[in-house]
Amino acid sequence: MFLQEAPADTTIYMIAGYAVIFTVMVVYLVSLYLRRRNLEQDLEVLEEIGEGDS
Amino acid sequence: MIPVADQRALEVGERQAVRENQLAGFLRALSAVVWKDLSAELRSRELLSAMVVFALLVILVFNFALDLDPATRRQSNITSGVLWVIFTFAGTLGLNRSMAVEKDRGCIDGLLLAPVDRSAIYFGKVLANLIFMLVVEAIVLPVYSLLYNVNLFQAGLLLVTLLGSIGYVAVGTLLATMAVHARTRDVLLPILLFPVVLPVVLSAVKGSTGFLDGLPLNEIRPWLNLLGAYDIIFLAVAFMVFDYVVEE
């Protein structure tokens, strides 16, 4: 078997990995939020138009 | 008054007659669908000629793209791989055209009006598509054998090709029926089909390689089992969901 070496310094890969995880999740959350906001605005506009007609 | 025992016997007899009638009706519808496709193809030969020419062209492209020396070219894994790439792409062509013709000419609507079990239509299409694919394979295999001096006419390899084609066509027919409704119909079918049909392609290639290498049967058997399982599972699933795919 081999000697007990110190663990490899792979910190930079860990950072890259977590950067991906956090970024992607945040992007998705933001997209959900934006989609909701746009839909609510659309709904307001449509309801105004609806009231304007009647 | 008919005695009760005789009445029961009559009922059982009636039910059996109905079942036999249903089976006969089913088979009749199935063969009607198959025959419709085959005879249409015999007359025009559009589909088959397109598939065959395409397959031969792919062999040509591979010959130059993978400019391998004769020894490497005859390696079993290269042979199996190239063959299945050809079958996969030519198969897509066939499926696409087969379903597009149905839709464009409104044949599906006509078929659906008939008082038959929808699954008869599905199995009919699968059988017809399978026959087309087998015809193409029957042409490609000898051509490839001649060009590269490989004997592809071994029982094992033919079995693998058959099982693989069945699985491919079972799922492909179902997905093609859906894809044909989309605007991007031609390009959508491969996108839908390839990820799902991977186990078939993988197993078919490894199985073919095994037979070409003359490996003992129990080493090849896992691949054959996988092919068989896939075929059964997806024929069953497609049979169950086809109704939902064709309803208007």
Add this chain to the structure above:
Amino acid sequence: MEAKPRLLTVLDYITAALFLIAVGLVFLYAPLEAVMGNVQRVFYFHVAAGWVGMLSFLVAAIAGVAYLLRGNRKWDTVGLSAVEIGIVFAFINIVTGSIWARPIWNTWWTWDPRLTTATVMELIYIAYLMLRQGIEDPDRRARFGAVYAIVGFLSVPLTFYSARLFRTIHPVVIGTNDPNAQGQFNMTPKMLQTFMFSLLTFTFIFADLLWHRIRVGRLSEKVEQVRLKTLQ
């Protein structure tokens, strides 16, 4: 628009708390792995994300069956939401898998069964969206989506099995010292706890996101309905 249920707000807080704790465990509690070093910490969320990817797939398939049997459009929304979340987390799974592979095996990619299957799953998800995009009739779109979710879901175990069979017959030597390297390491109890907690956390994340996404989906349908009525 439907008011936000209190339960969802509670779920939001629980999920956020779990996530913070999980991050703490990963960076502060779990020990440094003896051979791989820090990159091994990626493993906790890498597997958890993969778990969410598979869970999403299952939910999408079940929603598909439910839609076909019941015809209630709500199931279609559930299926679509699950697929979307699955795409996000399968993507995280694949990319972190690649990042982990690089220092360990000196390669950006390895066709090992799990990574291969995750990629195939991602492609099926994307194909699902493309199928839906191409169909105009909403009912047909829902039906086709349901069918494809079911077919796709059933194919994944077969793909995994065939990829694994491929591997056992052709063990691939991936350019490092250990020819059988599959990124295995022995998990100490602390690692195991962190791992299980991450799985739990991500399951909550899945449920939370799914609920939110379903609400957005329902809002979207409502807007469509109002739009059709108003523009008449």
